[in-house]
Structures are given as structure tokens and as C-alpha cells.
Amino acid sequence: xxxxxxxxxxxxxxxxxxxxxxxxxxxxIFQLLPRSxxxxxxxxxxxxxxxxxxxxxxxxxxxxREYDVVVIGxxxxxxSCAALAAKYGLSTLxxxxxxxxxxxxxxxxxxxxxxxxxxxxFDSGPSLCSGLSSKSLNPLRQVxxxxxxxxDITWHTYDGWVIHDxxxxxxxxxxxxxxxxxxxxxxxxxxxxxxxxxxxxxxxxLAPRGLSEASGYIPxxxxxxxxxxxxxxxxxxxxxxxxxxxxxxxxGPFTKCMEKYGLTDDFNRKWFDYxxxxxxxxxxxxxxxxxxxxMMKDLHGExxxxxYPMGGMGSLIEALANGLIKNGGHLEVNSRVEKIxxxxxxxxxxxxxxxLHNGKxxxxxxxxxxxxxxxxxxxxxxxxxxxxxxxxxxxxxSSIREIRDQADNFEMTGTFMHLHLGIPSDGLNxxxxxxxxxxxxxxxxxxxxxxxxxxxxxxDSSLAPDGYHIxxxxxxxxxxxxxxxxxxxxxxxxxxxxxxxxxxxxxxxxRKKGYEELKEKRAEALWKAIExxxxxxxxxxxxxxxxxxxxxxxxxxxxxxxxKGTYGPAPPKGRDVWELKGALTPxxxxxxxxxxxxxxxxxxGVAASGTIAxxxxxxxxxx
Numbered sequence: 001x002x003x004x005x006x007x008x009x010x011x012x013x014x015x016x017x018x019x020x021x022x023x024x025x026x027x028x029i030f031q032l033l034p035r036s037x038x039x040x041x042x043x044x045x046x047x048x049x050x051x052x053x054x055x056x057x058x059x060x061x062x063x064x065r066e067y068d069v070v071v072i073g074x075x076x077x078x079x080s081c082a083a084l085a086a087k088y089g090l091s092t093l094x095x096x097x098x099x100x101x102x103x104x105x106x107x108x109x110x111x112x113x114x115x116x117x118x119x120x121x122f123d124s125g126p127s128l129c130s131g132l133s134s135k136s137l138n139p140l141r142q143v144x145x146x147x148x149x150x151x152d153i154t155w156h157t158y159d160g161w162v163i164h165d166x167x168x169x170x171x172x173x174x175x176x177x178x179x180x181x182x183x184x185x186x187x188x189x190x191x192x193x194x195x196x197x198x199x200x201x202x203x204x205x206l207a208p209r210g211l212s213e214a215s216g217y218i219p220x221x222x223x224x225x226x227x228x229x230x231x232x233x234x235x236x237x238x239x240x241x242x243x244x245x246x247x248x249x250x251x252g253p254f255t256k257c258m259e260k261y262g263l264t265d266d267f268n269r270k271w272f273d274y275x276x277x278x279x280x281x282x283x284x285x286x287x288x289x290x291x292x293x294x295m296m297k298d299l300h301g302e303x304x305x306x307x308y309p310m311g312g313m314g315s316l317i318e319a320l321a322n323g324l325i326k327n328g329g330h331l332e333v334n335s336r337v338e339k340i341x342x343x344x345x346x347x348x349x350x351x352x353x354x355x356l357h358n359g360k361x362x363x364x365x366x367x368x369x370x371x372x373x374x375x376x377x378x379x380x381x382x383x384x385x386x387x388x389x390x391x392x393x394x395x396x397x398s399s400i401r402e403i404r405d406q407a408d409n410f411e412m413t414g415t416f417m418h419l420h421l422g423i424p425s426d427g428l429n430x431x432x433x434x435x436x437x438x439x440x441x442x443x444x445x446x447x448x449x450x451x452x453x454x455x456x457x458x459x460d461s462s463l464a465p466d467g468y469h470i471x472x473x474x475x476x477x478x479x480x481x482x483x484x485x486x487x488x489x490x491x492x493x494x495x496x497x498x499x500x501x502x503x504x505x506x507x508x509x510x511r512k513k514g515y516e517e518l519k520e521k522r523a524e525a526l527w528k529a530i531e532x533x534x535x536x537x538x539x540x541x542x543x544x545x546x547x548x549x550x551x552x553x554x555x556x557x558x559x560x561x562x563x564k565g566t567y568g569p570a571p572p573k574g575r576d577v578w579e580l581k582g583a584l585t586p587x588x589x590x591x592x593x594x595x596x597x598x599x600x601x602x603x604x605g606v607a608a609s610g611t612i613a614x615x616x617x618x619x620x621x622x623x
Contacts, residue, residue, distance in 0.1 A: 075103025107314030
């Protein structure tokens with residue numbers, strides 16, 4: 001098997017990353033200090049629960065600094081890359097445009113009259129995880145183990161979630177593990193034939209040396225970009241060879257797996273469309289088989305559980321930030337990269353560092369890693385040479401055009417609506433933490449069909465004042481950004497937000513005529529979904545002390561600095577599944593990580609991409 005084919009075949013556990021953010025209002029620059037720091041701190045505050053923040057009026061005084069590695073963006077991918085680079089002994093700086101690290105996965109706080117001391121702590125995006133509470137093949141867990149922070153998080157483990165189907169008005173529960181509860185639920189929902197079909201399919205997929213096992217053979221710590229890639233895979237030669245013909249199935253759409261093993265019944269095919277969409281924002285016919293195959297093992301293997309971090313998803317971000325800092329790295333927020341420093345050396349474009357929004361220059365001896373989405377990175381690169389008298393065919397210009405072409409040739413998944421609520425919890429007994437609401441008779445990719453709901457106070461009451469629940473509902477990657485683009489000043493998304501997510505200049509859209517009306521109209525699907533489990537949710541949201549926050553695709557775009565608020569890449573026209581680039585770019589010393597890089601969308605996926613980028617910066621011995 002070629003390296004390219006292997007790269008596509010790699011199975012990684014990719015759970016959903018649903019992106020949205022409502023930022024705190026502070027605009028100072030913060031530098032995170034280790035949790036164990038005993039330094040005197042001026043203007044100290046709290047980063048989620050325990051990490052201390054040192055507030056400064058400006059970034060470090062020097063107008064020019066130098067590090068081995070500069071990482072643009074403190075999302076899961078960027079933090080994973082930065083923490084590992086620091087662990088490898090490289091002087092590392094991670095820069096974040098937002099005033100809070102975490103990217104699509106950060107947490108945020110809001111106060112109400114319910115309590116002046118205890119805030120509502122909301123997850124901005126992902127909250128459904130597995131493979132993190134103990135050592136596993138999950139790349140995010142492997143990063144946390146490697147940088148020494150896996151034990152910083154207390155996990156609540158649980159065994160499933162509830163799905164409500166508008167088609168028949170009934171709910172059923174996905175239960176993890178091997179106890180047969182899920183098979184019982186299938187039989188009750190769709191009959192004995194559907195149960196038998198799933199049992200046979202699961203047996204084939206989870207068989208020893210079967211597709212689910214093969215999808216996890218090679219860990220991302222064995223991968224890197226460049227000429228040393230083959231050397232890093234040497235000890236996995238037998239595993240690579242054993243993948244054999246399974247590689248074609250794992251790199252193709254998941255529907256090919258269903259066809260191979262004869263899964264033809266209506267319910268199961270719709271079910272796997274739902275799971276694939278939750279993973280990738282695409283149906284099973286356009287989702288690569290490897291992550292779905294691995295997820296089957298994660299859901300239906302012996303002892304399988306789901307994980308929720310106590311303290312909210314912010315505690316996971318805190319752990320990764322601590323992993324960076326305890327290994328000697330640095331994290332600076334409110335530090336937006338405006339330009340990337342590029343030079344032509346021997347007819348080759350080379351990256352030398354970055355320029356911040358305040359004009360300060362940071363040099364990178366070994367490389368810059370962009371955790372920005374590909375579309376946004378292309379815009380930063382174009383801005384970096386705007387006004388320069390470069391020859392049309394210079395190496396710098398041609399390399400930037402190549403990256404722009406890559407971005408333009410990518411299709412994109414949809415964007416999101418979000419509803420964050422803090423509501424009185426009296427009388428709300430026996431709630432689950434997670435729900436999905438959809439019409440299984442409709443196309444899973446239909447606009448606003450799938451709504452995902454999380455109520456993490458079911459597990460952790462400290463996330464809200466006493467007597468309250470927090471609720472987060474979102475339409476999963478099914479919103480059309482084009483409907484919202486007219487509210488931007490320029491009338492279209494250029495790929496550049498152009499300011500701090502919290503600044504008034506980046507949120508002018510919410511004062512434009514028609515915006516509020518469209519927002520309330522699009523939020524209706526979210527309210528309706530929550531009402532399937534909390535019938536009086538609207539009344540509760542109007543009570544004293546309650547909170548209601550509606551986020552649109554423009555909110556999502558602004559806080560996450562994501563072009564058109566997209567969930568991530570989709571296959572190009574004419575192809576069933578995506579073919580993602582690796583960590584290396586056409587510009588020397590400029591690398592990339594995140595959901596537009598191999599292996600793609602998801603918490604573990606972007607952690608894997610960050611791992612691959614970090615590995616590519618060091619020699620084989622350090623890797």
C-alpha cells in the first residue's frame with residue numbers, strides 16, 4: 001500500500017465538533033500561567049475553574065520576538081500541536097485571536113439574577129465524547145497522555161443518548177456496550193428483521209481483524225509529513241500489510257461497507273446516515289468509512305462508554321493549555337495574526353514568521369503552523385503580499401495561488417443555528433444529557449432536519465446556579481450561509497473577520513434590518529426540538545433568572561473565525577468522499593492542522609492533525 005493510500009485508510013475516531021461561541025466581554029490580553037504557579041498576579045482572574053490568568057494591557061513590549069514554532073489558532077488542533085511541539089523541546093508560541101482559547105470547543109460564562117456569584121457555564125460546541133476517560137486509541141487522549149495532562153480532568157462516564165423521530169413521534173435510546181439494549185431498541189422501533197440485520201452487520205464489522213479493528217491500526221504519533229514519513233511507519237509495516245484490501249473499503253464511502261456485508265434494510269441505512277452526518281456533516285454515501293467503522297467499535301465494543309468532562313468542555317481546553325505551558329510553551333489570546341512573513345529563497349517560498357494586528361513581528365526559526373481553516377489561511381496569505389511588487393510568477397505568488405486554488409476547489413458543509421438556555425430545573429426529572437431530534441423519513445442533510453441537544457447539568461450541577469439547568473441545542477451543519485451573507489457589511493464573506501470577535505466592529509450585522517426576524521424564525525426548529533423533552537421550555541426561559549442566547553451562522557462565523565461558518569470540508573463535485581491534504585503546504589516551513597487537513601472533522605481528528613504537524617517539525621528520534 002502506498003503512503004498516500006495508507007494516509008486515506010487511517011481510521012481515527014472522529015466525534016462531532018459543533019462550532020459556536022459567545023465570548024466573554026474582556027478585551028485585555030491574557031497569558032496563561034500554569035495551575036501550580038505561585039507567582040504574584042496582578043489583576044488575576046479565573047480561566048474556567050482553576051488556571052490563573054495574568055492580565056496585561058498589551059502584549060510583550062518587544063516589537064520583535066523569536067520562537068522555534070508559532071502556531072496560529074488555539075483550537076483543539078492548534079493546542080495539540082503546540083503542546084506536543086513544546087514537549088519535543090521546541091520553544092513554542094500559540095496565538096489566539098479570541099480572548100478565550102479552545103476555538104470551536106471553548107466554554108463561556110454568563111451571569112443572571114439567579115446568582116451574582118455562580119455563572120451559567122456553557123459549552124460552545126462539542127460535548128459528546130468517547131475514548132477520553134482512559135487510555136485508548138483516541139488521538140486526543142493520546143495527546144493528553146503525551147503532554148502529561150490526562151489526569152487533570154475528572155470524567156463522568158455514561159452509556160448513551162435518546163433519539164426522537166418526528167416521522168412516528170416516538171423516541172428510542174442508543175445504549176453503548178454489548179448488553180443488547182441497543183438491539184432491543186432497534187427491534188421495538190423497526191422490528192425483528194432490522195435487529196437481525198444490525199446484529200449480523202456488527203458481527204462482520206467488529207470481527208477480529210475486521211474493518212473496525214483495521215481502522216485503528218496506525219496511531220497518528222506514527223505519522224508525519226515529508227521524506228521521513230516512511231521511516232516513521234517502519235515499525236508498523238506488518239499492520240500496514242494486514243490492512244490489505246480493507247484499505248479500499250476504509251477510504252471509500254461507508255455505504256460500500258453496508259453493501260459488502262448486505263445491510264439493506266431501511267432503518268439501519270437511515271441510522272448510519274444519521275451517525276455519519278453527526279461525524280462529518282455528510283450522509284453515509286459521502287462520509288469516509290474509516291471513522292464510522294471505528295465509531296462502531298467505540299459504541300458497541302465490550303465496556304464501551306461515553307465521556308463528559310466535569311466542569312464542562314472548558315476543563316478539557318484548560319488541560320491542553322496546561323500541557324502547553326507545563327512543557328515550556330506560551331499561549332497568548334487577543335493576538336490576531338494579520339500577515340504571514342514570506343520570502344523567496346532559491347526560487348522556493350519560505351515562511352519566516354507572522355505579523356500581529358498591532359504590527360508586532362514574531363519570527364519562527366523552524367516553522368509556522370496554521371490552525372485556521374484553509375479558506376481563512378488563503379486570505380491571510382493573500383493579505384500578506386498585498387501591495388508588494390512581487391513578480392507574477394514568483395515562488396511566493398505561485399505558492400499562494402496554489403493554496404487559494406485548493407481552498408476554492410473544496411466544497412463546504414453547512415453552518416449552524418444555536419440556542420443556549422439557562423432555565424429553572426424544578427420538576428425536570430429523569431432527563432438525559434444528550435438528545436437528537438430528526439425526521440428519519442427525510443434526507444438527513446435536509447435543512448434543519450437534525451437538532452442535537454445537550455443538558456450537561458444532568459451530570460454536573462456546578463455548571464449553573466442552584467435550581468437551574470443549562471441547555472444547548474443546535475442544527476447540525478444544515479444551515480445555508482448564503483441566507484445570512486447579505487447582513488455582512490461587504491455583502492459577502494471574504495474569509496477575514498477583521499477584528500476581535502468581541503469588538504463592535506465585527507457584529508454590525510446584528511443591527512441590520514431583518515436580522516432579528518430571521519434569527520427568531522430560524523431558531524424555531526431548536527425550540528420545537530427541546531419541547532419534545534421539556535414541553536414548557538419557552539415558559540421556563542421567560543422566568544426570573546433564566547438566560548436565552550440565540551446564535552446564528554454569523555455569530556458562529558465571528559467567534560470561530562470560520563469562513564462562512566462552515567463545519568468543515570465536503571467532497572469535491574464528482575467524488576464520493578474527501579481527499580484531504582496533510583500537514584505540509586506548498587510553502588516551506590508553513591504547516592497546517594485542523595479539520596481541513598487529514599484526517600478531517602472531529603475532536604480526535606483535529607487532535608490527530610495537530611500531532612502530525614508537530615511530528616513534522618522534529619526528527620524521527622524525538623517523534
